[in-house]
Amino acid sequence: MQDLNPIPFPVVVANCVAWVGYSIVNKDPYVFMANDPGLLLGLFYTLSAYGYADAKVRSRAIYYAASVN
Secondary structure, eight states: OTTOOOTHHHHHHHHHHHHHHHHHHHTOHHHHHHHHHHHHHHHHHHHHHHHHSOHHHHHHHHHHHHHHO
């Protein structure tokens, strides 16, 4: 996992959250159905990458997550 950059995975989650929110606001089931699996897979990828990452990458990921909030 030393060569894997885990930062893109949360970006996938954020993108799908935005599209799912858009589909809920506009009541568009097609956009929702297209992005719901992406959201679930993005969460899976993010948690998997975090679990396999070394301590340095984990602390950097926590720092990025805390700075976004």
